[in-house]
Amino acid sequence: MNANDHDHIKKLLRQSLPPVNSDEGPGRDLWPDVLRRLDVGVVAPASPGWAWFDGALLAGIVVLVAIFPAAIPVFLYYL
């Protein structure tokens, strides 16, 4: 393959795959993705002291005690 052939195929390649316009940056902020990938910075939400089940149980007990005050000694016994 001589220099002419080389230049010809380069020209054909540039016609087939034109250079990209790389002036524009990414379409969005990639920093959150980087943080996710690193698993730093984005601190996982601390495990709440009260899970929804705990809240529901407490609410149930309060309602039960309000309706049946006589149940209080039973609860105290089992605590």
Add this chain to the structure above:
Amino acid sequence: MRNGTSGVLNLFRQGDTEAFEALFRQHQRAVYGWILRIVRNPATAEELTVETFWRIYRSHARFDPGRGFEGWARRIATRAALDWLRAKKTESELSMESCAEVAAPVEADPAVSTEIRRKTALAFGRLPPKLRIAATLAVIEEQPQKDVAAALGITVTAVKVRVFRAMRLLRKDLEKQGIRP
């Protein structure tokens, strides 16, 4: 400014995430642009930019502040893009249609038919990734050979050899398809 920059680089080397974010903000555009030149697809370029900065952070202890960040980042970006090219069979993704949205306008030679251009793009996608990446950067993107060499971690002579081999293989592939470039 110089002290500020070297301060950030030194902090980054120690694993400081704020310094890393500062470097990310400063260099993400350039890294993204470099990767886009190689993979020719904005979504993939974004994905690989994230991958690159992840690799950069992971390697912070090996970073030499005296040698600058940009070249080092570009080399890691090139490696990430090369790994991606190796992992994917990207023939179809190198078609003219898929990169139309990022391709700079170019005056089409009327002597070269759309079919020949399509076959050339597909043949180029069949080249070994190491040759393809060198030819993409040096021939299509017309980047200085010393920059390509630095990004690939090889000599300028090795870049020339890879480009030559890429062009020769491309020519053979096209000839097999009855196209005489």
